[in-house]
Amino acid sequence: MGDELHEFSGVHVGYHQTRSEISRFTKDQIDGEKNFFKADYSGRDFSHADLSRALFAEANLTGAKFGMANLIEANFEKANLAEAELSYSKLLWTHMHSANLTSAILAGANLTGMHAVVAIFHDANLESANLTGTDLTKANLAGANLTGANLTEARLGGVVLNGTNLRYAKMPDGRIHD
Helix, strand or coil, X not given: CCCEEEEECCEEXXXXXXXXXXXXXXXXXXXXXXXXXXXXXXXXXXXXXXXXXXXXXXXXXXXXXXCCCECCCCECCCCECCCCECCXXXXXXXXXXXXXXXXCECCCCECCCCECCCCECCCCECCCCXXXXXXXXXXXXXXXXXXXXXXXXXXXCCCECCCCECCCCECCCXXXXX
């Protein structure tokens, strides 16, 4: 099958395989209001899903896959997204306060306006990510890869940057880090 979208209780899921091969969620595992509060969806595949405005607060999403998903205005407060795959996903105006994104992959993701105060991005891959206007106050970015990331107008007060790769990143003041 090609790139098709299917709807499960108001959530659109795209996939490249047959229905029998889907390891994603089913109609019985998700409600129409996109409420995943304190749920355990570790390792689940939400790739290409429309989860805009979904509530993932305090959820366990360790190793979950959100590649190319629409997560605009979703709430991940205190969620565990360690080792999650979020490449090229849309995370505009997403709430990530105190979320754990240790070793998460966010390469090419659009994080414009994200609120990630005190979030943990230790060893995360944010290569070429768009972090324009993001609030990263007191976030831990130690060891993270921000090569080519756009940090224009990002708030970085108190951020931990030990070992962070900022090569070619566009800094809050508009200059390119070399």
